[in-house]
Amino acid sequence: MEHTSHTPQTTDRPWRVPPLAWIVGLGLMAALAAVFVFNVAVSTVAYYGFIGLMFGGHFFMHGSHGGHAGHTGHGPRTINVDGSADTTPAKDEHAGHSGGCH
Numbered sequence: 001m002e003h004t005s006h007t008p009q010t011t012d013r014p015w016r017v018p019p020l021a022w023i024v025g026l027g028l029m030a031a032l033a034a035v036f037v038f039n040v041a042v043s044t045v046a047y048y049g050f051i052g053l054m055f056g057g058h059f060f061m062h063g064s065h066g067g068h069a070g071h072t073g074h075g076p077r078t079i080n081v082d083g084s085a086d087t088t089p090a091k092d093e094h095a096g097h098s099g100g101c102h
Contacts, residue, residue: 027052 031049034040 023056 027049031045034045035042
């Protein structure tokens with residue numbers, strides 16, 4: 001019987017903060033600086049923060065749509081006996097589709 005050690009595994013990669021957390025943190029710090037340092041109204045900061053959230057959310061919404069050049073056809077094509085291509089979409093065409101809003 002082999003005994004295993006209960007020491008935590010060490011990795012060569014230290015704990016990392018996700019980029020989204022950095023973006024949100026910097027945005028909150030900028031909002032607080034605008035309100036307390038530059039005396040900008042809270043409603044104005046909230047309004048522009050909401051607009052920034054909409055623009056930023058759009059990039060995450062279309063996460064896997066970076067390059068549409070490789071998406072020609074979107075599905076498997078079958079070649080008929082006469083040489084013509086059958087472009088009828090498959091029933092489960094988007095089964096392997098990951099991310100995105102549609």
